[in-house]
């Protein structure tokens with residue numbers, strides 16, 4: 335038998351409507367909703383953009399507190415010399431290793447792995463049949479629209495924008511122990527995510543999030559080889575309410 339003990343944060347959210355990813359890519363077919371399985375049980379999609387959303391919420395919390403952290407951009411200026419960095423941020427990983435900031439300690443960069451891991455959120459239509467193991471059921475909708483050539487009715491581009499609505503849970507696994515301050519920073523960032531919204535078309539009313547539940551757990555996961563070689567995996571979980579409350583105070 336093998337086992338591993340670790341902590342994770344489970345966040346249950348609800349969205350009235352969201353379009354994942356960064357919105358339409360100019361001049362191409364939109365690719366904001368990643369189809370990862372198209373089987374008998376229906377189409378499964380990956381919800382993109384959650385890590386980026388939490389990362390931006392972190393940057394917001396740091397700025398609010400006047401703490402300088404890594405920006406998501408690793409450049410200070412564009413090739414034309416225009417400033418890319420708002421005040422209060424340094425280019426990503428600029429702080430490492432001498433004055434490593436809290437953002438870099440948590441999220442890492444090409445120089446150092448992240449302390450936290452975002453589990454993929456896989457969704458499937460509520461109408462899908464079968465067990466759809468590992469997928470969360472939501473409402474899916476596709477908006478088809480066409481871009482017309484100016485002054486004519488000739489179509490120059492077709493869009494098939496995918497939206498989803500409903501409740502889903504995202505999980506952040508802690509690869510190593512976080513300090514109270516780091517955990518607090520992460521929790522406060524999660525609490526702030528509804529102010530930013532998920533994915534594209536936010537200014538058109540999409541991407542609204544309602545946070546419903548945030549749980550910090552200690553997990554012991556074991557895996558063993560059972561009868562006829564069948565692998566049996568089990569998880570024991572325990573909620574850490576005090577640690578969660580202490581962390582909220584620490585940032």
Ligand SMILES: [Zn+2]
Pocket residue numbers: 403404405424426427428429430434435436437438
């Ligand atoms: Zn930094």
